[in-house]
Amino acid sequence: MAFASAPQPSLAANDSAGNGRFTDYPAAMASCTLIFFMWGFLTSLNDVLIPHLKALFTLDYSQAMLVQFVFFGAYFLMSLPAGKLVERIGFKFGMVTGLLIAGIGAAMFWPAAQWRNYDLFLAAFFVLATGITVLQVAANPYVGLLGPERTASSRLTLAQTLNSFGTTLGPKLGGMVILGTILGADQLGKLSDAQLAAYHVQQAQLVQVPYLVLAALLVLLAVFVWWVRLPSRLGQVAADDGSHSLWDALRVPHVAYAVLAIFCYVGAEVSIGSFLISYLSQPEIGNISEAHAADYVAYYWGGAMLGRFVGTFLLARFNPRQLLALFAAIAGALVLTSMLSHHALAMYSIVAVGLFNSIMFPTIFALGIERLGPLTDKASSLLVMAIVGGAVIPKLQGMLADHIGIHPAFVLPVLCYAYIVFYGRRGSKIRELATSPK
Structure with a gap:
């Protein structure tokens, strides 16, 4: 992470x-x-x-x-x-x-x-x-x-x-x-x-x-x-010479979209990891002990490590925006698959999300500060602050889990990944305002 x-x-x-x-x-x-x-x-x-x-x-x-x-x-x-x-x-x-x-x-x-x-x-x-x-x-x-x-x-x-x-x-x-x-x-x-x-x-x-x-x-x-x-x-x-503010960076469209994308990505990644042990130990999912479920949390994060190696190779050869959208779409589909299934399929599909989380943060971050010139530092600060998604999304998913159950509560990460697909396809595109920040 x-x-x-x-x-x-x-x-x-x-x-x-x-x-x-x-x-x-x-x-x-x-x-x-x-x-x-x-x-x-x-x-x-x-x-x-x-x-x-x-x-x-x-x-x-x-x-x-x-x-x-x-x-x-x-x-x-x-x-x-x-x-x-x-x-x-x-x-x-x-x-x-x-x-x-x-x-x-x-x-x-x-x-x-x-x-x-x-x-x-x-x-x-x-x-x-x-x-x-x-x-x-x-x-x-x-x-x-x-x-x-x-x-x-x-x-x-x-x-x-x-x-x-x-x-x-x-x-x-x-x-x-x-x-x-x-x-x-x-x-x-x-x-x-x-x-x-x-x-x-x-x-x-x-x-x-x-x-x-x-x-x-x-x-x-x-x-x-x-x-x-x-x-x-x-x-x-x-x-910084003090001539730029955080608002100057936030009013650049692709920066504003990136801030929300980081919020959603970190929120989804942390939320899945936070619920994984409780989720996999459910009788209708894995029916395993919490100690055994912790092994699958290691596989979830280990998938991100493996994906980082593979992603480094892919990002050098393919359009990062398209690759980001593809990885987010697959991650969302895997979470949805887990929501709509039980036992082994539900287990392995949710753990596999880690593999596709791998490239998201650095790619979103890089696209978010692209061609910003003197606004780069301010945009970077905003993107770091957006890590607060890791605080908000798990809390909201916890509230959902208490009311509708832990299984359907994973709809929240699905929505987060859906937004990242939008960001990769449209939100990350450079608008004219970003070429000449004041």
């Missing part, structure tokens, strides 16, 4: 010879790939925590989806402050700060679990996501600057592949550690009050050690990034 960041650096300063060097700073590149892996791992763990917290606190779907509402809401609230912070302290110390903030957020899971307080869990998710937002703002452009412009896309592809590996590994390990002992409603009803209290204590403790270990790893990684001699600013882009 490697989202692009608001600052858009100029790479020209690092490409004096235009040669094929992969990177001029191997230590910095290694640090960045670890950072991309960590935030992918942490983000996909939400898909495991949601069913765990739903059972622990006896939540309905709408209440459980507050996890993603708070987590991705942080992107909307903190993207612009994070951009200003990184602009002030540089990429290197921006990454250090982001890692430390994320570490504090992960450490907050210990008292949240100890006191079994859902509100404190949500606060921990917000702090964790704030740290990841700072990391995104700092690390994405930093990777682009760590060598010649000619190999910038290769460096970003490698970093994003590590991010996808993190999103694939997170649900697998998280399911093994956290979801192995979740009891169903019938089993819970047979427990005495003392047994139920002991079960809740045990479930809370399952979260404490993994997130404390993650907090320690984040702090150690921050120390490593601080200790290693890394260039702090490189060719960091100069601050």
